[in-house]
Amino acid sequence: MSGPERITLAMTGASGAQYGLRLLDCLVQEEREVHFLISKAAQLVMATETDVALPAKPRAMQAFLTEYTGAAPGQIRVFGQDDWMAPPASGSSAPAAMVVVPCSTGSLSAIASGACNNLIERAADVALKERRQLILVPREAPFSSIHLEHMLKLSNLGAVILPAAPGFYHQPQSIDDLIDFVVARILNLLNIPQDMLPRWGEQHRVSAD
Template identity: 65%
Template sequence: MNTAFHRLLLLLLLALPWAVHAGDAADYAKASPGQIQVFGREDWFSPPASGSGEKAPLVICPCSTGTLSALATGASNNLIERAGDVALKERRPLILVLRESPYSEVHLNNMLTLTRQGAVIMPASPGFYHKPESIDDLVDFMVARILDHLNLPQTLMPRWGEKG
């Protein structure tokens, strides 16, 4: 697995508060040893907290409107927010997969602020044109969209116009 995908997995786990407890779950069984690293929310000295670390994209999934607000205002109260702040200041790809709806004017303004700074706002709203038959199909749709935005190969979902 390439480094960018390794880093993507790392940061997806970072955004999940329960990831430390799920580390031995079957979902992660396919990972190679050392491929997935989990950092605590207060681990200010971890690689994602530093602008001098690896120049990798960041995906915050799920992204709460609280995290959205912190990023839009430059406030870093935990490692997730600090990693997002680093991505913005270093001009690294940043994808925020928002989990909440509907949006207030404050949320929309924060999205606009971050979009103007280069972040991609991607609400967790899967498409239905592919006729999903399960929750897994809906999740695969969102994961495929994230990977496509990062220019990473994926076989979860054909792109529009491709045969599946």
């Protein structure tokens, strides 16, 4: 198995809930264990942008997401924002990689300053201090100088900043194709197999042959 076996997936209150849900589905299909964290603002955005209505309590949410994605029992673990005993809160137990998608500019700011006011912020802080993979997917336009300064700081600390800005060279035919572009880039960074988006040059080699 290539890529990490356990991944922390966090969703915060920016537009783009579809990215997080699609990534969750892909991770489940690739048989990864997912530690799922979501802010209250992200739940509100999800209810606005999709037809997915998550239960409020972590245990009920875990059961819902397990059924929604077809995950194996225990494959998805949901933790509340104040669950300081959760594995992502400690460097001795946290998964080897974390993705925040979508990442609000408020979460970006908190992570950049090491605020640790909730489990999402703490988990990201753990990833940074342990030098583990941290991928942040902001979805905002335009970016202010404050946002850009936070991104630069986090990039210098080792995080990967991957704005939710899909490309068009794969000739997307639907919104799902645009979503898959961003999710495929995340999976590539995690070194997890995906067949949604050919890596650059692969189609050229096929046509040349």
